[in-house]
Amino acid sequence: MQSLSVFRPSHPKFYTVIGESTIPNSFESSDGIKNRNTREWGDIMTTYVMLKYRKWQIKDRRTMSLHSFHHRCSEELFNDLGINKTPTQIRDKVNNTRSSYHALIKQLQKESFKWTQEKHYSLSKPVFDFMSTFFESNNTITLDQINQKIAEVIQQNKS
Numbered sequence: 001m002q003s004l005s006v007f008r009p010s011h012p013k014f015y016t017v018i019g020e021s022t023i024p025n026s027f028e029s030s031d032g033i034k035n036r037n038t039r040e041w042g043d044i045m046t047t048y049v050m051l052k053y054r055k056w057q058i059k060d061r062r063t064m065s066l067h068s069f070h071h072r073c074s075e076e077l078f079n080d081l082g083i084n085k086t087p088t089q090i091r092d093k094v095n096n097t098r099s100s101y102h103a104l105i106k107q108l109q110k111e112s113f114k115w116t117q118e119k120h121y122s123l124s125k126p127v128f129d130f131m132s133t134f135f136e137s138n139n140t141i142t143l144d145q146i147n148q149k150i151a152e153v154i155q156q157n158k159s
Contacts (some may be wrong), residue, residue, distance in 0.1 A: 041093060043124055043126050043127050044081070044153055044156060044157050045077070045081065045083055045085075045093075046093065046097060046127050047126075047127060047130050047149075047153050048077065048080070048081060048150065048153045048154075048157075049073060049077065049090055049093055049094060049097075050094065050097055050127075050130070050131065050134070050135075051134070051146055051149055051150050051153065052069075052073045052076065052077075052150070053069070053073070053094050054134050054135065054141065054146055055143065055146045055147070055150070056069045056073075058141070058143060058146070059143055066091075067087075070087035070088075070090045070091045071087045073087070073090050074086060074087045074089075074090050077090070080154050080157075081154065081157045082157075096122060097122075097123065097127070097131070098135075100122050100123045101123060101128065101131045101135065104123060104128060134146070134149075
C-alpha cells in the first residue's frame with residue numbers, strides 16, 4: 001500500500017462524516033446563530049451598541065482605547081444578545097449612527113421636518129428618540145441610567 005500524502009486524494013472509505021442531525025439540538029442552535037449573523041442591524045442592536053458607546057464615553061474613555069472598546073463591544077454583543085458582529089462593523093455602526101443623528105438634527109433646525117418614511121438617514125424614529133435622550137448635549141445622563149437601559153435592551157431581546 002502506498003503511503004498517504006496530503007497531496008494525493010484519499011479514498012472516501014477512510015473518512016467518517018458526522019452530519020449535524022446526529023448532534024442533539026444542533027439544527028436549532030446553528031440556525032439561531034446563522035439568523036443572528038447578518039449584515040443587517042435592528043433597532044435593538046443599534047440601541048445596545050450606542051448605549052455601550054455612551055457608557056465608554058462617560059466612564060472608560062481615559063482608560064480604554066476606542067479600538068479596544070470596539071473589540072470588547074463585539075464580544076459583549078455576542079454574549080448578551082447572541083449577535084455576532086465584528087469590531088469593524090461596530091465601529092462603522094457607531095460612526096454612521098452618530099453622523100445620521102447629527103444630519104437629522106441639522107435638518108430639523110433648518111426646516112420643519114416630519115417623519116414621513118420609516119427611516120431617515122438610516123435612522124428609525126425609535127433610534128432617533130433614543131439618541132435624542134442619551135446623546136443630546138443638554139441632557140444629563142448617569143451611568144446608572146445607561147446600565148438600566150442596557151438591562152432593558154437585553155431583557156427586550158430575550159422576549
